[in-house]
Amino acid sequence: IVLELTDSGPGIPPEIQDRLFEPFVTLGKADGTGLGMAITRSLVEAHGGVIDFVTGPEGTTFTIELPAE
Numbered sequence: 127i128v129l130e131l132t133d134s135g136p137g138i139p140p141e142i143q144d145r146l147f148e149p150f151v152t153l154g155k156a157d158g159t160g161l162g163m164a165i166t167r168s169l170v171e172a173h174g175g176v177i178d179f180v181t182g183p184e185g186t187t188f189t190i191e192l193p194a195e
Contacts, residue, residue: 129190137181146179
């Protein structure tokens with residue numbers, strides 16, 4: 127199963143792209159703990175899947191791949 131989620135925002139800043147799925151990584155937000163993407167990755171991996179992203183100045187696409195069984 128492949129799920130793709132795309133937005134049309136400004137993209138993920140280069141300075142956090144390598145660490146995006148680590149706990150407490152955030153940039154430029156007044157609120158938030160920086161745990162959302164780390165939790166998401168943990169849930170996807172717990173189900174035998176992988177998550178990745180492609181980002182640029184015109185948006186970001188996250189791809190989640192999960193085994194069918």
